[in-house]
Amino acid sequence: MNDEKNSVREEKLLRLEEELGIDPYPASCLESKPISKIRDAGETEDSVIASGRLTGKREHGKTVFADLRDGTGSIQLYLSKKILSDRDWSVLGLLDLGDIIQVKGSVFTTRMGELTIRCEEIELLCKSLRQLPVVKVDSLGVAHDEVTDRDYLYRHRCVDLQVNPDSLDRFVKRSRIISTLRSYLDSSGFLEVETPVLQPLYGGAAAEPFETRYGSMNQQFYLRIATELYLKRLIAGGIDKVYELGKDFRNEGVDRTHSPEFTQLELYEAYADYNVMMDRFEEMICAAAGAAGQSNSIIYQGTEFDLTPPFRRIVFMDSLRDASGEDLFSWEPEDLRKLMDEKGIITQANDRITMLDKLFDHYVAHRIQQPTFVIDYPEELSPLAKHKKESSGVTERFEVFLGGLELANAFSEQNHPLLQRRILKEQADASMHRKGDLDDDFLYALETGIPPTGGMGIGVDRLVMILTDTGKIRDTILFPHLRRNEK
RNA sequence: GCGUCCCUAGCUCAAUUGGCAGAGCAACGGACUCUUAAUCCGUAGGUUCCGGGUUCGAUUCCCGGGGGGCGUACCA
Numbered sequence: 001m002n003d004e005k006n007s008v009r010e011e012k013l014l015r016l017e018e019e020l021g022i023d024p025y026p027a028s029c030l031e032s033k034p035i036s037k038i039r040d041a042g043e044t045e046d047s048v049i050a051s052g053r054l055t056g057k058r059e060h061g062k063t064v065f066a067d068l069r070d071g072t073g074s075i076q077l078y079l080s081k082k083i084l085s086d087r088d089w090s091v092l093g094l095l096d097l098g099d100i101i102q103v104k105g106s107v108f109t110t111r112m113g114e115l116t117i118r119c120e121e122i123e124l125l126c127k128s129l130r131q132l133p134v135v136k137v138d139s140l141g142v143a144h145d146e147v148t149d150r151d152y153l154y155r156h157r158c159v160d161l162q163v164n165p166d167s168l169d170r171f172v173k174r175s176r177i178i179s180t181l182r183s184y185l186d187s188s189g190f191l192e193v194e195t196p197v198l199q200p201l202y203g204g205a206a207a208e209p210f211e212t213r214y215g216s217m218n219q220q221f222y223l224r225i226a227t228e229l230y231l232k233r234l235i236a237g238g239i240d241k242v243y244e245l246g247k248d249f250r251n252e253g254v255d256r257t258h259s260p261e262f263t264q265l266e267l268y269e270a271y272a273d274y275n276v277m278m279d280r281f282e283e284m285i286c287a288a289a290g291a292a293g294q295s296n297s298i299i300y301q302g303t304e305f306d307l308t309p310p311f312r313r314i315v316f317m318d319s320l321r322d323a324s325g326e327d328l329f330s331w332e333p334e335d336l337r338k339l340m341d342e343k344g345i346i347t348q349a350n351d352r353i354t355m356l357d358k359l360f361d362h363y364v365a366h367r368i369q370q371p372t373f374v375i376d377y378p379e380e381l382s383p384l385a386k387h388k389k390e391s392s393g394v395t396e397r398f399e400v401f402l403g404g405l406e407l408a409n410a411f412s413e414q415n416h417p418l419l420q421r422r423i424l425k426e427q428a429d430a431s432m433h434r435k436g437d438l439d440d441d442f443l444y445a446l447e448t449g450i451p452p453t454g455g456m457g458i459g460v461d462r463l464v465m466i467l468t469d470t471g472k473i474r475d476t477i478l479f480p481h482l483r484r485n486e487k
Numbered sequence: 488g489c490g491u492c493c494c495u496a497g498c499u500c501a502a503u504u505g506g507c508a509g510a511g512c513a514a515c516g517g518a519c520u521c522u523u524a525a526u527c528c529g530u531a532g533g534u535u536c537c538g539g540g541u542u543c544g545a546u547u548c549c550c551g552g553g554g555g556g557c558g559u560a561c562c563a
Contacts, residue, residue: 008514060526061519080520097513111521133498134513136524144524145499145512151555152498163498206563225562252562253488260562346560357563381563397563409563427563485536485554 009129012094016124020090024127029102036072039115044107050075050117051102051125053162054095056136064092068103068117076116077103088122098128098162135163154480167475173292174464174476180291181265181460182245184284190241190267195230197223197247201439203424204228204384207250210260223249227266228384228455229442232413235268235453236445243267245460257405259473259480263460268413272454273386274396277410278373281400281456282309285371285407285463292467300403300466303369311371316360317394319374323363328356353380368401383423385411386452402466410456417446 016022032051041048055074056067062081067074081089083105095101105119136144146164147153153160153167161168182192200219202209204226214221227244234242245265252260269276286296286307296307321327328336336355340347347358356378364374375398379387385395397411414420421443428438464476474480 056523058522058525059519060522063520063522065522065525067523076523078521082520110523112523114521114523116521131497131513134524135498136512138524142524147498148500149494149498149555151494154555208562250562253560255559256557258562348561354563377563383563385563483554 009096009127009131012096013127013129016091016094016127020087020094022091022124024124026123026125029123029125030104032070032102034072035068035070035075038075038107038117039073042107042115043109047104047106047120048117049102049104052100053128054097054099054101057095057097065116068101076110076114078105078108078110078116078118079122080118083118083120084122091122091124095124096128096131097134098130098132099124100126100128132159133163151482151485154474154482155485157478170464170468170470170476171478173468176291177288177464177467178245178263178460180287181284181458184287185241185243185267188241188280190243190269191239193231193234193239193242193244194246195224195227195234195244197249199224201437202226203439203442205248205250208252210249210251225250226457227264228457229439231266231268231455232450232453233442233445235270235413236448236450240270240451241268254474254481256472257462257465259461259477261481262473262477265458265460266455268453268455270451270453273412273452274375274398274410274454277454277456278311278313278398279309281373281408281410281458282307282311284458288463289467292464294467298467298469300469301471303403305370305402305466307371311373311400313373313375313398314364315376316374316378317376319364320356320360323367324359328359353378357381365399365401365406366404369403371400371402373398373400382411383427384414384420386414386416387419405462405466406459407462407466408456408458410454413450413453413455415446415450415453417443420446 013024016024029051030049032049035050035052038048038050050068050070052068052070054066055069058065064079066077066079068077079092084092102123102125103117103119104121105117107115107117110116133145133147135146138144147159153164161171186192198212198214198221200221202222202225205228207225209222209225212221212223225248227246227248231242231244243266246263247261248264249261252258254260267280286309289296289298289307298305298307317329333350333352333355336352336359337350340355340358343362345358345362347355349355349358368374376388376394377385377397377399379393379395382395382397385397388394388396395411397409399406400408414423421438424438424443461473461476464470465473468476470476
């Protein structure tokens with residue numbers, strides 16, 4: 001591909017090697033100073049060494065101005081035929097945008113007021129053979145010729161990160177958010193664990209799994225859709241505070257807020273309940289916002305949100321009743337169906353509880369803006385949650401919504417082994433996919449006994465969306481899935 | 488899965504009713520000792536996503552395929 005284009009650079013590569021005797025891919029280089037630190041230190045007569053990628057070149061005969069960028073920042077280079085050796089001047093003539101170089105020189109300010117390294121020596125560290133898009137930013141900060149081909153950028157994230165500073169910044173923030181979640185949990189006494197990604201049975205959520213074949217066992221396995229049932233085994237084992245941060249896989253549709261491979265944080269805390277989980281969520285999102293350089297007041301897609309605890313709490317059934325103006329829970333399925341048709345809510349579901357859930361999405365969930373805990377979900381929607389004693393038909397469960405996005409799901413865990421078995425059995429029998437398979441080992445763990453426990457799952461990619469003002473989940477994932485492009 | 492829009496040079500985009508496929512940036516050659524979207528002169532660069540069809544003639548119209556964007560459905 002692009003053989004013609006690349007041959008120009010390959011020719012330069014050959015000339016560097018053969019005419020100048022230069023190794024275009026040396027194994028080592030001198031220790032260099034981060035460009036941000038050089039900028040902070042300002043002008044100096046002492047020589048500094050900087051390394052990075054050549055991102056701009058402005059030639060003026062015997063003088064060349066260039067831009068050098070490393071992971072910390074960017075700085076201008078001043079290269080003069082008078083200062084450089086003949087060898088280095090020749091090397092300069094064979095450099096392209098994208099090459100990685102090392103320079104040594106003093107730091108001064110040009111007449112135009114730009115902090116600049118007056119290069120005494122240059123060394124090629126890596127010749128770039130691929131011509132990348134050139135995005136120029138003018139004096140007003142407006143980017144010109146920005147790459148708009150999303151396909152190209154998703155397929156070559158290395159280009160995206162080089163060319164779009166916003167993209168790089170988003171992934172840096174993602175990393176900081178994740179490490180902040182970890183340190184919050186670690187310092188709160190939680191133990192991080194790893195449970196199987198490949199599972200002989202899948203559970204802990206209602207989703208279509210990816211299936212795979214385990215050759216040496218000669219058995220069908222599944223990629224996990226949740227970590228829940230394994231983490232509760234560990235609660236049974238006496239790890240009272242436990243969490244796992246990793247990928248779950250759901251073989252379902254892709255849209256703005258769903259990715260089949262996504263990152264979830266699940267945590268379980270013995271001797272706690274869903275009220276404790278609400279406190280933890282509030283603390284974690286505030287800490288994560290700080291990690292992303294935000295205060296408790298954030299802007300997401302043009303709207304301001306206040307993360308200051310405590311968040312609003314609304315009851316599932318009440319909120320649906322208030323928003324719809326009807327007591328939908330007493331309605332027959334046919335009437336619910338009729339209402340949904342009137343409202344233009346398209347769904348394949350026809351059973352009462354699923355339709356109520358859809359109506360909840362329509363009337364309540366998608367309209368929630370400021371951070372809100374929706375509490376006390378119906379039992380039928382929450383097979384792994386503990387039933388609320390004082391009222392019938394609901395569980396100690398909540399979901400967190402913000403800006404219309406579901407961010408987390410939590411409950412006081414169901415720990416009654418016989419009740420849990422019955423619920424899972426009924427569900428398995430009714431399910432198309434599960435084919436009646438019960439996770440007996442999980443139920444065995446419950447039978448050994450687990451204490452009252454609060455658990456929560458947080459959608460990390462969505463949290464990153466909110467805290468980095470990103471509209472699409474795909475833009476928070478470094479390498480989103482794409483079809484193979486066979487030309 | 489369904490609907491809809493898109494695919495032209497390395498990148499961003501043009502191309503009249505269907506009539507020789509162009510420009511800016513990048514690249515190449517040249518000029519230039521403080522520029523910063525450097526400037527000036529010149530050069531080269533194309534399987535118009537792929538395959539068929541209609542036509543004297545297709546980037547353009549039709550059919551099929553591929554990839555992508557957006558919306559939507561499934562996702563306790």
